[in-house]
Amino acid sequence: MIAGFIVCALVGYYLLDTAANLLNLRYLKEEVPEDFAGIYDAQRYKRSQQYTKAKTELEIVSSTLMLVALLLFWWLNGFDRLDVWLRTFNLGDFWTGFLYIGILAAGHELLDLPFAVFRTFGIEERFGFNRTTWQTFVSDHLKNWAISAIVLGAFLAILFWLLLTFGLPVWPIAWLITASLAVLLTYLAPAIILPLFFKFQSMPEGELRDAVTAYCQHQNFAVRDLLVIDGSRRSSKANAFFTGFGRNKRVALYDTLINHHPIPELVSVLAHEVGHFKKRHVLQHFLLAQLGLFLMFWLASYCLAWPALFAAFGVSHMSYYVGLTLFSLLMQPLGIVFGILTYAWSRRHEFEADRFAAETVGDPAPLVDALIRLSKDTLHNLTPHPLLVSLHATHPPVPQRVRALRNLARSSAMTNDK
Numbered sequence: 001m002i003a004g005f006i007v008c009a010l011v012g013y014y015l016l017d018t019a020a021n022l023l024n025l026r027y028l029k030e031e032v033p034e035d036f037a038g039i040y041d042a043q044r045y046k047r048s049q050q051y052t053k054a055k056t057e058l059e060i061v062s063s064t065l066m067l068v069a070l071l072l073f074w075w076l077n078g079f080d081r082l083d084v085w086l087r088t089f090n091l092g093d094f095w096t097g098f099l100y101i102g103i104l105a106a107g108h109e110l111l112d113l114p115f116a117v118f119r120t121f122g123i124e125e126r127f128g129f130n131r132t133t134w135q136t137f138v139s140d141h142l143k144n145w146a147i148s149a150i151v152l153g154a155f156l157a158i159l160f161w162l163l164l165t166f167g168l169p170v171w172p173i174a175w176l177i178t179a180s181l182a183v184l185l186t187y188l189a190p191a192i193i194l195p196l197f198f199k200f201q202s203m204p205e206g207e208l209r210d211a212v213t214a215y216c217q218h219q220n221f222a223v224r225d226l227l228v229i230d231g232s233r234r235s236s237k238a239n240a241f242f243t244g245f246g247r248n249k250r251v252a253l254y255d256t257l258i259n260h261h262p263i264p265e266l267v268s269v270l271a272h273e274v275g276h277f278k279k280r281h282v283l284q285h286f287l288l289a290q291l292g293l294f295l296m297f298w299l300a301s302y303c304l305a306w307p308a309l310f311a312a313f314g315v316s317h318m319s320y321y322v323g324l325t326l327f328s329l330l331m332q333p334l335g336i337v338f339g340i341l342t343y344a345w346s347r348r349h350e351f352e353a354d355r356f357a358a359e360t361v362g363d364p365a366p367l368v369d370a371l372i373r374l375s376k377d378t379l380h381n382l383t384p385h386p387l388l389v390s391l392h393a394t395h396p397p398v399p400q401r402v403r404a405l406r407n408l409a410r411s412s413a414m415t416n417d418k
């Protein structure tokens with residue numbers, strides 16, 4: 001029964017996702033959308049569609065392979081065999097659990113590796129975005145794995161110790177510790193992890209620094225540091241973000257963004273990010289994620305002691321580590337539903353942040369220009385299929401954002417007339 005449910009959920013989602021991807025390809029329009037005519041020449045627009053097509057094809061191949069690998073592993077009784085083999089070493093549940101989850105995670109990474117290579121050196125290279133050398137690619141991956149191993153390791157160590165010492169009723173404390181770890185990570189990541197990948201430099205004195213400082217002061221937005229990141233070492237794509245909390249906030253702009261946009265556009269992009277802060281979007285998303293996690297821990301406290309779940313995967317020996325692995329598979333359908341809801345919420349927040357930027361800058365035009373320039377430079381798909389948007393998109397399609405901003409301009413122009 002449970003096995004049937006999980007298979008249906010996994011295959012069902014795979015089919016839905018693939019259908020969304022295929023629909024998305026058919027949804028690509030021949031002619032440039034109205035708002036973008038004149039900015040996008042036909043050739044550049046065609047190229048954006050080829051880029052979408054190349055990425056989608058890779059996505060379909062990779063998700064197919066991942067699903068087949070998982071089902072095959074399950075069918076060959078991999079979950080039980082791995083456990084039985086590891087337990088012959090008599091390391092105890094704590095270390096066996098570490099190895100069990102570690103080996104599965106490593107297997108997943110190895111399967112994904114060829115796709116990561118092809119994504120960077122095949123597709124991104126072909127469309128002229130890639131700036132990553134093989135050396136950077138290898139060192140990035142090694143660093144990523146080391147960081148994941150440390151974070152996942154610390155998390156599992158605490159979780160296993162709690163479970164093995166106090167049993168399943170300890171779940172609220174396990175959740176509380178996980179939530180605290182998440183806060184700590186959000187705080188530490190920009191200070192410790194990001195500098196492992198990027199070089200941060202203080203924004204040089206000049207017009208841009210003055211404009212950004214003036215905007216932040218005007219908005220009463222305390223910033224400790226203005227930084228420039230050398231994103232161009234990896235990709236020609238641009239980005240901007242904030243890190244830190246309270247008075248410790250830092251603003252970071254990619255050098256690629258600075259090099260391609262005039263100052264009013266840069267201030268607008270920044271204003272959009274300030275909007276996310278002022279409207280408390282960041283906090284709301286964090287709280288929602290913790291709520292989701294709370295629900296997960298609560299459900300896990302039942303599922304880890306549920307013999308039918310182990311039986312469904314042919315696992316003979318009930319343990320916390322195998323239970324957690326199987327539970328994560330069982331929870332995938334719930335995760336997808338949760339994702340669809342949070343993405344919709346997040347898309348609404350994007351409109352709100354756009355509106356905030358337009359209002360505080362006093363003009364939606366620079367943000368419109370920035371959005372159009374960004375989508376043109378990154379060969380962004382302007383007409384994603386609605387199904388794909390609802391399954392995956394944290395941001396609304398750019399034409400919708402542009403239209404909302406232009407409507408804003410129109411309605412404020414009408415109020416000014418009065």
Ligand SMILES: [Zn+2]
Nearest residue numbers: 272276350353
């Ligand atoms: Zn945003």
